[in-house]
Amino acid sequence: MQLYEAIEGRRSVSQLGLPVPGHDVLARVFAAAGRAPDHRVLRPWRYLVIEGDAALRRLGDLFLAGMRSVDPERAERDAVKLQNMPLRAPMIIVAVLRLQDHPGVPAWEQWLSLGASVQNLLLALHGEGYAAMWRTGDVTGLDQVR
Numbered sequence: 001m002q003l004y005e006a007i008e009g010r011r012s013v014s015q016l017g018l019p020v021p022g023h024d025v026l027a028r029v030f031a032a033a034g035r036a037p038d039h040r041v042l043r044p045w046r047y048l049v050i051e052g053d054a055a056l057r058r059l060g061d062l063f064l065a066g067m068r069s070v071d072p073e074r075a076e077r078d079a080v081k082l083q084n085m086p087l088r089a090p091m092i093i094v095a096v097l098r099l100q101d102h103p104g105v106p107a108w109e110q111w112l113s114l115g116a117s118v119q120n121l122l123l124a125l126h127g128e129g130y131a132a133m134w135r136t137g138d139v140t141g142l143d144q145v146r
């Protein structure tokens with residue numbers, strides 16, 4: 001796939017199904033993610049791969065527990081929704097900012113570097129024939145989830 005074709009052709013897909021990328025594909029796409037512009041080579045990103053029904057359900061439990069601790073009413077109201085959120089995809093790749101205290105690299109540069117890395121990841125997955133969608137949602141800000 002040519003570069004412009006890949007950039008133009010990538011689309012977010014909200015309902016994702018099987019198959020998930022295997023180890024070889026993941027190794028290639030994470031190598032691409034690691035080639036993002038990165039001032040002073042801080043590598044300010046970490047990726048967690050959450051895959052399979054049991055692991056995704058554990059993440060859903062965490063969403064619910066995290067919400068309970070800040071907004072018990074909403075947790076009660078949206079319990080099923082919160083628990084099922086991670087089940088919209090058979091694999092979730094969590095992008096984590098590993099912010100470092102560096103005199104020459106402010107936090108905003110590290111955030112942008114992480115964003116560039118995620119874009120590389122999305123494009124690489126697209127190039128490998130896999131759909132994806134970048135999502136955050138307010139649950140990612142909950143202390144327990146973080």
Ligand SMILES: Cc1cc2nc3c(=O)[nH]c(=O)nc-3n(C[C@H](O)[C@H](O)[C@H](O)COP(=O)(O)O)c2cc1C
Binds near residue numbers: 134136
């Ligand atoms: C950091 C970030 C977080 C996002 N979070 C969400 C989200 O939680 N829910 C959502 O519907 N779209 C979210 N989006 C937007 C989608 O990932 C996507 O870019 C948008 O739907 C446009 O589709 P496209 O990627 O096919 O152009 C987010 C985008 C970014 C960059």
